[in-house]
Amino acid sequence: MVTNAPPDRLALGLDLGASHMAAALVDGAGTLQGWRQRPVDRALGPQAILGQATELLRNILAGFPERARSVVGVGLGLPGLVDRARNCLLFAPNLAWRDFPVGEWIAAALGLPVRSDNDVRLATLAEWLFGAGRGCSDLLGVWIGTGVGGGMVIGGRLFRGPGDSAGEIGHLTVAEDGPPCSCGSRGCLEAAVAGPALAAGGRALLLQAATGGFASPLGDLCGGDPGRATARLLAIAAARGDRGAREVLARAGRYLGIALAGYCNICNPERIVIGGGVAGAGEYLLEPARREIALRAMPVPRQMVRIVPSQLGGSAVVVGAGALVLGEY
Numbered sequence: 432m433v434t435n436a437p438p439d440r441l442a443l444g445l446d447l448g449a450s451h452m453a454a455a456l457v458d459g460a461g462t463l464q465g466w467r468q469r470p471v472d473r474a475l476g477p478q479a480i481l482g483q484a485t486e487l488l489r490n491i492l493a494g495f496p497e498r499a500r501s502v503v504g505v506g507l508g509l510p511g512l513v514d515r516a517r518n519c520l521l522f523a524p525n526l527a528w529r530d531f532p533v534g535e536w537i538a539a540a541l542g543l544p545v546r547s548d549n550d551v552r553l554a555t556l557a558e559w560l561f562g563a564g565r566g567c568s569d570l571l572g573v574w575i576g577t578g579v580g581g582g583m584v585i586g587g588r589l590f591r592g593p594g595d596s597a598g599e600i601g602h603l604t605v606a607e608d609g610p611p612c613s614c615g616s617r618g619c620l621e622a623a624v625a626g627p628a629l630a631a632g633g634r635a636l637l638l639q640a641a642t643g644g645f646a647s648p649l650g651d652l653c654g655g656d657p658g659r660a661t662a663r664l665l666a667i668a669a670a671r672g673d674r675g676a677r678e679v680l681a682r683a684g685r686y687l688g689i690a691l692a693g694y695c696n697i698c699n700p701e702r703i704v705i706g707g708g709v710a711g712a713g714e715y716l717l718e719p720a721r722r723e724i725a726l727r728a729m730p731v732p733r734q735m736v737r738i739v740p741s742q743l744g745g746s747a748v749v750v751g752a753g754a755l756v757l758g759e760y
């Protein structure tokens with residue numbers, strides 16, 4: 432897949448997340464220049480946070496005075512439901528913003544046109560054009576971090592649905608009586624595999640170990656405090672041979688596989704790209720997911736699909752945000 436953007440045009444791409452923001456200049460080949468990032472303190476509220484984002488983008492432009500005239504617009508990757516026509520963030524649970532005109536703000540501050548979309552959809556676009564999904568016409572992107580987001584490419588087009596809300600695989604039910612989810616339902620994939628669910632699994636493991644009086648690599652990593660368990664420490668403990676940590680990740684991987692098998696049966700994707708912080712657990716998560724797909728998916732989609740890690744990692748949203756400005760997607 433080659434983007435339809437001429438090589439001399441550039442875009443600013445911004446990834447606005449609930450805990451950090453990142454931005455860079457993006458060209459038609461998905462190459463980044465002038466990467467900058469900073470933490471986000473969500474308690475500051477939208478005006479102050481967008482003031483920081485504007486400063487970040489201005490600093491990038493200031494670093495390339497000779498190329499500023501080639502910058503044709505700003506792409507925004509936003510963490511929630513986006514009204515693309517108004518460039519408005521309708522609902523972002525992790526930022527606690529509702530119906531905020533993010534695009535209008537950035538456009539007025541920088542004097543450049545703005546396009547916006549959901550962050551994971553843009554990460555999926557980036558992987559499709561330049562990363563682990565290159566050459567596919569049917570692709571699912573699943574980003575697992577604090578929450579679980581999804582992006583869909585169907586028949587060579589980014590699929591959004593009539594209300595722009597398609598792709599929310601994180602809210603597919605995988606356990607009828609599972610734990611409550613941030614969306615108001617229960618037993619969603621997100622409630623089983625996202626960072627908070629894995630941290631809870633780690634805590635339970637350590638409390639159990641304390642009762643039994645035995646030590647574990649996870650316990651050492653947490654300094655004996657179950658409250659410090661995170662998905663990242665679980666992955667490190669698993670790599671050090673912690674069987675309990677491996678089982679917590681495998682259980683999450685099985686739920687992931689249940690959801691992905693359902694998607695395979697419905698959409699027959701060629702590839703599923705897994706990204707986000709929790710994806711750092713790698714094969715401890717993906718191998719059980721693949722086994723579950725082998726058990727549950729129909730023969731044709733099961734044999735065609737490949738489950739692969741993200742290639743663009745933490746830069747995927749910025750690349751996708753730039754691509755959104757430079758091409759017609």
Ligand SMILES: [Zn+2]
Binds near residue numbers: 602603613621
């Ligand atoms: Zn949910």
